[in-house]
Amino acid sequence: MREFFLPVIHSALLSAGIMTEKPINIEQPADKKFGDFSTNIALLAAKECRKNPRELAQTVIEHLIFPKDTISKIEVAGAGFINFYLAPLFIMQSVEQVLFDGDEYGKGSIGKGEKAVVEYVSANPTGPLTIGRGRGGVLGDCIANLFDAQGYEVTREYYFNDAGRQMQILGESVRLRYMERCGKAIEFPATHYQGEYIGEIAELMYQDHGTALAESTEVPIFKKRAEEIIFASIRKTLERLSIRHDSFFNEHTLYMPDEAGITANQRVIDKLRANGFISEYDGATWFQTTKLGQEKDKVLIKSSGEPSYRLPDIAYHITKFERGFSMIVNVFGADHIDEYPDVVEALKILGYDTRRIKVAINQFVTTTVDGQTLKMSTRKGNADLLDDLIDDVGADATRLFFIMRSKDSHLNFDVELAKKQSKDNPVFYLQYAHARICSLLRMAQQEIGFDPASSPDRHLLQLLNSPAELQLGFALLDYPDMIKTSLRLLEPQKMVEYLHALAEFFHRFYQECPILKAEQDVAKARLFLSLATRQVLRNGFRILGVSAPESM
């Protein structure tokens, strides 16, 4: 709706001879008594125009020219707000629009012709996914959906490394458990992976090889098998949440020489050196971030000759630019907060447009059962495994709970609440609204022969003018803006809140307005409104990756 008001206000300012640099804000007042939309332009411009805001607002109003039958009232209020009230029929035409666009309703074209890469999860295959990873996974998936809804060509990418030290330790951990299984006495270091899954992998290898590998000190065969099994389990877990990546980028490729015999990592060093940001001391190669005002330089190549994680990270991001992505989105947890600024600095030095990079960082998750906070620990127990959580509360609740709070806030995952089949549980509240509409429509087809494939005309839409109906219709009108806002903030939580409000408005409408028992035309009009609500709920659920049950 911003696009609707902006040009009209802009030309009103021009024709009224009001010159201002201030932006034209279109907002929705929290309270409907201040209109459906309002602008504060008179308040903002008052000073530079040396005029009283209310007078200025009055002048603006006199020059506003809206299309016929769209606005029912315009007024100056408060200190100088201009409030707009939409005409009921204009609001209700959203019903027509929703039904016409169907699954496409709400989609936009901000990203038309642009390629976006959204990187998320990106856990190395050292163990099963934890609940904390799950939050980032769902957040990333929803963000990818939002980009997709705005016309971006989206690649969902998973970045991983099967070469580094952690993977070496993984292989060694499995080897030790295997030896143990073969009856040998072992000493299992505390630095190694303690989880039960290590023993399970060792058991599988014992079943395949018997004791044939018992004398071997070779780690790679154990590492490789562990990686295969763990990666398969990670993908299976993600699949349960409908998270599917298009691309798995192995960090290892950055260590491989190209035709000219140079690795991507080496190219980064060369270019940074040419720009004067590389120095060598203490046997290592450093990125001179002290030149950028940081306290310490950062190691790019360790004295062992191996790159530290930062170097391939920079090289990896260069591939994102080189692969033609104009929008580069990274989703990760708060524990990686210090990871990206160095990468961005390096890319800036190398001449890349880092404004194209967006980072979404999610805060941590704690789970509570019966009000007791479970301490998350990878070392002990399975209490923090994502799979166990999905077993417990289901995929829909898992997804919705992960994104129903702002990503900047710590998430308190109440397992008991997520399992509840009542209105306390936001998942059921939302899905119940959808199921209720489905049930209503089934009944309508039987009882009054309503055809959901038909479309409403102006006459029918005019019958929808009670407060509950207008509130619901207005929410439908608002959906496209909701997608834009969620995307701009990289915050699917906005969509959850919106859908919760939409469901609430529907329940209220359902309560206050008899449908099948109403006079025939009114009944039809209300059914179309219900049908459109169902469509928007579905479209929103699709963005969030939550299912839309036909009955409950």
Place this chain on the structure above:
RNA sequence: GUGCCCGUAGCUCAAUGGAUAGAGCAUCAGCCUUCUAAGCUGAGGGUUACUGGUUCGAGUCCAGUCGGGCGCACCA
């Protein structure tokens, strides 16, 4: 010590710099011979951690203080 996030009703959380700070849960009071009561309506509940500042206007921005979380490796 330092970087980032958070501090809002008893609890879990909202609020693009706007108007009287809102929902849900919990508590209390109502609404089903009627389309799914897994629902709806109403009531009570607040010095937005604290102190200053910027602004016509601050929960929101800035500075500082106090609390909580996460980082601060030649791990990723």
